[in-house]
Amino acid sequence: MIRYLRCSAGIVTRELSRFVQQRGRFFAALVRPLVWLLIFAAGFRSILGVSIQPPYETYILCEVSITPGLAAMILLFAGMQSSRSMVYDREMGSMRVLLVSPFPRWYLLTSKLVSGVIVACLQVYVFLAIAWFWDIRPPLTGYLAVFPALLLGGLMLGALGLLLSSLIRQLENFAGVMNFVIFPVFFASSALYPLWRIRESSYALYLVCAFNPFTYAVELIRFSLYLRPNPEALLITAGWTVLFLALALYGYNPQRGFVAATGEGE
Amino acid sequence: MPEGSFTALLGPNGAGKTTLMALVTRLFEAREGEIRVCGLDLRRASTAVLARMGVVFQHPTLDVDLSVDRNLRYAAALHGMSRAETRRRVEEVLERLGIAVLRRRPVRTLSGGERRRVELARALVHAPSLLVLDEPTVGLDIESRRAIVEHVHELCRRDGVAALWTTHLIDEIAEGDRVVVLHGGRVRAAGGLADILAAAGTGDLGTAFRMLTEEER
Structure with missing residues (x-):
């Protein structure tokens, strides 16, 4: 058991070392949500007032409403970044070093996934700290309560990234992921606008948003941050996490998976 | 592969050396047949096998x-x-x-x-007790190649590590090495240098390598 923990600790330490080496990447990841928060939300403050709806107990401003969505956006980009780095590692060969470890492959890949999520959670906390100065101030205990939600949401999006990395053959194809996964997943969700508003405009789009797993990660983060339970979001996020992870591990199976089938895994 | 032995897996490009390495290191899984490493079945005891194995890949992985x-x-x-x-x-x-x-x-x-x-x-x-090296000298100059070959031979002699070394360069093979000539995914000859030369009916390793891998090239 202790050997397993040492292995996981080694993978997390490596990820943190890389993160320290690449501080620019860390700050670049913060720019995107901050632009949304400081510019977009300020600009749309008067147009997009949000009425009282759980978990909020009063009328809220646009920036308060989109902050959980922007936190989830950091996790989404981190998940896709980790997918990109896995494709890169596979092309450059460093993935092999991981895969020839004596530990089970599912354990190695899950540890790698968790290490990426931990780094992403650090980014979210820095973002929330900046947002605090922008008068977005959930209860202090909310910052603690949101951690498991961030972890679960991060795992779900990281597992999606892992699955994509098992399907993508080459790094060049990664740009396609940006267009066909990140943007639809982010915009067709409750990250920027409440679902009831979307339903008013288009019922079909509302159904798409309601099916989107990202919506539930956003809602889980939103409710946790304001210390309100949301069992529906919790269950659905957990369910998608298990599904994405199972498919990703299948994809990395040396005999049956997509990677072996395409021969691109090695 | 006996303890302390140096086995050269010699074959031209496309012979199946890297594929064999991927199978031995469980990067790919064999759909049929059995791979035994250190006396253990790779499929059933992959954890124990990989714990005993050190791997140097063909391309840099640092x-x-x-x-x-x-x-x-x-x-x-x-x-x-x-x-x-x-x-x-x-x-x-x-x-x-x-x-x-x-x-x-x-x-x-x-x-x-x-x-x-x-x-x-x-x-x-x-x-590890077994060192698997997949064309570890690719891209190196003559001096660096010589140094790596000597280091690995030294490890075999002093520490008793068994080394499986793939190459297409016959000058990386030393007296006393075991040699397996691989071509088209099949073993064409195996044994000591003398056995390889005898199998090809010649006294020169370069000629023997050409003869053993010639017919399908």
Whole structure:
């Protein structure tokens, strides 16, 4: 058991070392949500007032409403970044070093996934700290309560990234992921606008948003941050996490998976 | 492969050397047949097999953003080694390979030959009994190639490590090595140098290699 923990600790330490080496990447990841928060939300403050709806107990401003969505956006980009780095590692060969470890492959890949999520959670906390100065101030205990939600949401999006990395053959194809996964997943969700508003405009789009797993990660983060339970979001996020992870591990199976089938895994 | 032996898997490009390495290291899984490493069935006891095996890949796999020390520590963690054991083994292998001075250097700043030696050190950090090296001298100059070949022979002699070395260069094979000639995914000849020469009916290894791999080229 202790050997397993040492292995996981080694993978997390490596990820943190890389993160320290690449501080620019860390700050670049913060720019995107901050632009949304400081510019977009300020600009749309008067147009997009949000009425009282759980978990909020009063009328809220646009920036308060989109902050959980922007936190989830950091996790989404981190998940896709980790997918990109896995494709890169596979092309450059460093993935092999991981895969020839004596530990089970599912354990190695899950540890790698968790290490990426931990780094992403650090980014979210820095973002929330900046947002605090922008008068977005959930209860202090909310910052603690949101951690498991961030972890679960991060795992779900990281597992999606892992699955994509098992399907993508080459790094060049990664740009396609940006267009066909990140943007639809982010915009067709409750990250920027409440679902009831979307339903008013288009019922079909509302159904798409309601099916989107990202919506539930956003809602889980939103409710946790304001210390309100949301069992529906919790269950659905957990369910998608298990599904994405199972498919990703299948994809990395040396005999049956997509990677072996395409021969691109090695 | 007996303890302390050096086995050269010799074959032209496309012979199946890297595929065989991928199968032996469980990167790919064989759909049929059985692979036994250190007396163990790879499919059933992959954990035990991989714990005994050190691997140097054909293409560089070091993390260039990290230091030599960090790369080796990462490899040790992937084998579940304790901190004290890791510190001791990292020092030991770096000393043994004559690269202790590189320990704090980022891999990005190292030459090709130095990187190869670091990869070798990384493969040895968990004290494997079998070292698998897939064309480890690709892209190196003559002097660096010679140094790597000598290091591995030295490891076999002194530490009793068995080495499986793939190459298409006959000058990397030394007297006393075991040789397996592979072509088209099949073993064409195997044994000591004398056996290979006898199988081809010639007295020169270069000619023997050409003859044994000729008909389908």
